[in-house]
Amino acid sequence: MIYLQLFLAFLQIGALSFGGGYAAMPLIQAQTVTEHAWITFADFADLVTIAEMTPGPIAVNAATFVGNRVAGIPGALAATAGVVLPSCLFVTGLAWLYQKYRSLTLMQGILRSLRPAVVAMIFGAGLTILIPTLFADGTVRFLAGNFQVRAALLFLAALVCLRKWKLNPILVMAGCGAAELLCQLLL
Amino acid sequence: MEAKRRYLKIFLSTLYLSAFTFGGGYVIVSLLRNKFVEELHWIDQEEMLDLVAIAQSSPGAIAVNGAIVVGYRLGGFPGILCAVLGAVIPPFVILTLVSMFYGAFRDHPAVQALLRGMKSGVAAVIMSVVWDMAAGLVGDRDRISVFIMLAAFAASYFLKINVVWIILVTAAFGAVHTLLRERKGAKK
Numbered sequence: 001m002i003y004l005q006l007f008l009a010f011l012q013i014g015a016l017s018f019g020g021g022y023a024a025m026p027l028i029q030a031q032t033v034t035e036h037a038w039i040t041f042a043d044f045a046d047l048v049t050i051a052e053m054t055p056g057p058i059a060v061n062a063a064t065f066v067g068n069r070v071a072g073i074p075g076a077l078a079a080t081a082g083v084v085l086p087s088c089l090f091v092t093g094l095a096w097l098y099q100k101y102r103s104l105t106l107m108q109g110i111l112r113s114l115r116p117a118v119v120a121m122i123f124g125a126g127l128t129i130l131i132p133t134l135f136a137d138g139t140v141r142f143l144a145g146n147f148q149v150r151a152a153l154l155f156l157a158a159l160v161c162l163r164k165w166k167l168n169p170i171l172v173m174a175g176c177g178a179a180e181l182l183c184q185l186l187l
Numbered sequence: 188m189e190a191k192r193r194y195l196k197i198f199l200s201t202l203y204l205s206a207f208t209f210g211g212g213y214v215i216v217s218l219l220r221n222k223f224v225e226e227l228h229w230i231d232q233e234e235m236l237d238l239v240a241i242a243q244s245s246p247g248a249i250a251v252n253g254a255i256v257v258g259y260r261l262g263g264f265p266g267i268l269c270a271v272l273g274a275v276i277p278p279f280v281i282l283t284l285v286s287m288f289y290g291a292f293r294d295h296p297a298v299q300a301l302l303r304g305m306k307s308g309v310a311a312v313i314m315s316v317v318w319d320m321a322a323g324l325v326g327d328r329d330r331i332s333v334f335i336m337l338a339a340f341a342a343s344y345f346l347k348i349n350v351v352w353i354i355l356v357t358a359a360f361g362a363v364h365t366l367l368r369e370r371k372g373a374k375k
Binding site: 014015016017025050054055056057058059060061064065067068069073076080081083084086087088090091092094095096098099102105106108110111112113114115116117118119120121122123124125126127128129130133136146149152154155156159161162163164169170172173178179180181183184185 | 203204205206207208213214216217218221236238239240241242243244245246247248249250251252255256259260267271275277278279281282283285286296297300301302303304305306307308309310311312313314315316317318320321322326331332333335336337338339340343346350353354355357358360361362363365366368369374
């Protein structure tokens with residue numbers, strides 16, 4: 001039964017991909033290309049590109065894409081349910097423990113040291129988006145042709161809009177997209 | 188009635204945020220914080236960081252985990268359901284459509300320009316959120332916090348160590364540190 005197979009394959013992907021999007025990629029490849037041969041490797045490369053260009057986590061994107069390919073919309077639903085279920089169970093369990101024990105001194109000590117680590121990792125994730133946006137070859141070198149002046153100006157303008165005028169972040173992001181599109185059309 | 192409106196708000200917020208999270212889980216985490224901490228004041232700043240740590244320590248997509256933990260905190264089990272549906276529907280619908288028209292979508296210069304520009308904005312949103320959160324921690328002049336921040340950054344960004352290990356090691360460090368300090372306090 002294909003729906004059950006899709007559900008179970010993506011259940012494994014959901015349960016084993018610790019550490020966010022990129023950690024899920026090799027698991028998705030193993031299940032969908034190697035194990036079940038639902039898609040080819042070329043399809044998989046396309047899938048990664050689509051996931052980069054569209055909103056949403058790669059694991060959910062992969063579940064929808066592969067599910068659709070193999071068994072239409074019901075297949076996509078089965079695969080997506082599978083990929084999300086482990087998250088629901090784990091996160092709820094941890095959140096329950098957190099609410100129950102958060103007033104304990106030990107728990108507070110642990111949380112106090114976790115907070116700066118979380119901030120640092122979000123910063124790292126921000127850099128992995130910022131650097132390839134500002135530098136064409138992905139390395140920090142201020143050479144003509146490598147340093148993207150327009151992207152840097154957009155980044156600074158967005159920062160000012162967010163910090164100084166407290167504009168809605170989604171508006172700022174959409175505005176940056178529209179500005180780049182306008183430049184493309186006019187220049 | 189009040190509860191119903193709350194669930195609707197959770198659903199619509201995660202739906203709206205999920206539809207715009209280009210570029211990975213940390214973007215939605217930044218946006219969730221903006222929405223529920225800054226705008227609605229339903230969760231405070233410190234608790235939000237704890238919730239992010241929970242989302243990171245669980246397997247699965249960080250965007251989905253972040254929505255689940257916020258949904259649970261704000262609305263229990265119905266809240267989880269609202270948050271998961273909100274987080275999953277946009278990529279589900281968009282990917283179903285995109286996979287049908289993938290060739291045209293990928294090669295269209297207007298789509299490429301739009302996405303390229305949006306990346307600058309996404310980076311600015313994340314940096315702005317990091318700025319606020321780091322200022323809160325550094326402002327306390329807590330040397331250990333600053334040390335953890337630098338060490339965790341080096342470990343994740345330069346050494347590419349899996350976040351699960353960073354979280355486990357940091358949590359163990361916090362536990363040992365707290366126990367030692369308590370023992371010291373008891374002796375006095």
